[in-house]
Amino acid sequence: MGIIGGALFTLLTLMVGAALTFFLERTLTPAVGAAQSLKLSKDLQLAHADRWMYPAGPVSALFGVTVAAAVLPFGPSLIGADLGIGAFYFIVVVDFVVLGVALGGWGAGTRDAVEGFYRITAQLVSYVVPLGLAYVGALMMAASLSTTQIVQAQRDVWFIVLQPLGFILYLVTGLMQAYRAPFYEPFSEHLGGGMLSVIGDWKALALRIAMAGLLFVVSAMGAVLYLGGWLGPWLPPPVWMLLKTFALMALMLWLGRRFQPLSTAQMLSLAWRILIPTGLLNVLIVGGLILAGVGPQ
């Protein structure tokens, strides 16, 4: 799409996605955790804030979601930047969002925020490996890391039909990645909102956009990996993509609310005792399926 076109399309994707996500979340979920209302009007000047790290947090988070939105395909050639390693690139840059909220937590220097920093890092430690395993199943069938290739590989049948276990794994780890229920303990009322209670003005706006955008891009990537992206019969491709993204987002939010919020210790246990063995099992199952000839050729 050209350099400038690609960049502008990325920004458009992010802004539209973040705005629609924000409104969707407000109607569907109670405002807890990362979806809660941030005081945009008042900033708090913290006595012990690290003056470089504290503003760098929300900026890094915003940077992460922006460059992540560059590899989301909305059509056969409607993509910000069709990188050959799109899926891997996506995982890497969403780590910048986690880095951003971690920096903001530590930078704020208050007891709650620093406690939040530790739990945010615990969440990073939990989600990365199971998420990668959820991706690997779809990557094996698509035989490529490029997002457009992954969508094209689902021309005949969507991967959710062939790999239901992988889909469930993606739902759980996507919620972990996006800091939504039931994995929002770093931002919960138990910690007084963690960093969210002291952040204000432009930092809060940037963080709000980043968190809404994060749920959007995670759901969009799930739609690409398991729901066939922009493939569909009558409607134009971008509409299909948006429909699938929002369906997945609604499903994630609804499922998340069914469960009690997990403490960090429980989340770590869940990830390392249940999700990782499940993920490895999924990889083996998909490997067996491919050897047996199931899936795209």
Next chain:
Amino acid sequence: MQWLAFGLFTLLTVLGALGMSTTMSMFRSGIFLMASFIGVAGLFILLSADLIGLLQIMMYIGGMLVMILFMLLFSMDPGGAMMAGMKMSSIERLFSRGLKPQREDEDGGHSGQNEMNEEGDSDEQKLHDHATVQHSGMKMGGGHDHHAMQNSDDRSGQSEQDQPHHGDMAGMNMGDANEAHNRHDHAAMNHANTDHGADGQKNQEQSGEHDQMHHSGMDHGDMDDMEMGGMDMSMVTPARPWAAYLGLAVSVVLVGLLLWRPAWPIYNGPFSTDAPREIGTLLMGKYMMAFEGAGMLILLGIFGAVMLQRPGSHPSDQGRKAYVTSEENPVRISEDES
């Protein structure tokens, strides 16, 4: 255009490394190292090796965050706030800007007094406050004594301003001695803890402070520098001048090579546009034993990690006495189901 990007990423790499070695905050040090590696990843992308570049970023974001966590486990002043009030060289001050200096006994009411970063001219009263409560500051100095003793001529405030290059080279010298510092800190901490606890409260005179400092092993022969606020906590002044000149010479040679550009042998083959496929094929074919060997090494790492965590073999008892998470399993949050 490519030169511009190359220059930007190089600047990021070098500044990140410089900041890592000279800043007073442990946390910032980890973040600067992460930034430095992101610069290296950018250089990889410029060489069209985007998979390697992104691998760098992925490994180092995760790795640096975990490293920072472990630094916070073992260090007494991770945020650099206590060190920020000390006298240090200009380059360290640059990379430690934005850290409000704090004392251990500080609560909300005293924060107004700490607006200044420079406390070199504090009067006797503040000085003794420093003496009594900033034990950790002195302990950090205790770890550097072997460097300080070698360079008794290099400690005055003048010289550190004149030789900003000490920052780089001392940073490099310190970089490989950092491990030793941490361990030395622990040994010195246990030792100095008992001393300062007994002496710190009672000593109101400078001679008493001299005794303390000699006892903890620091060799500041210059008696004019004995105020705590003015005590030289910089890590750059003890460096030798020849190290700085050597580093400068090496940099000049490298930049000269870059500009002069002799005929380097350049690989003219086609570089791959589908790196994952090629890497995967190689891993499964030619490098299969190395791949499995890497798996065994990772397994050894897991064994080591588990064995380190057994109670009774904790690497530092200081760590166990530190402030710990508030509950083991935090209270479940009740949310209203609708």
Next chain:
Amino acid sequence: MLLNLYSAVALAALLIFGLALLAAAVWRPYVKKLNLPAAWKQYRFGFPTFALIFLAFDMEMIFMYPWAVVFRSIGLEAFLDMLVFIAILLAGLAYAWKMGGLEWE
């Protein structure tokens, strides 16, 4: 070609940095001071074993991405190689689990 794609990404990143800088410079709401006690202390977080095992498995994931791409074209041999690799790492995970390493301290 590759650099064009990354330039688009870099341009998007620069635009968003510019927007953030603009917001930071322009938006100056009412500011209140908050004096809470400082919180940067030595801290024993509860998940050191988890963090170290995470590093190990992160390295494993690095190997799995290229493998996933070539798996379909190589077939059974790749499957068996990865089976051995996964078995090695599962052995490590099982060891950690049985030795009580997967606990919040």
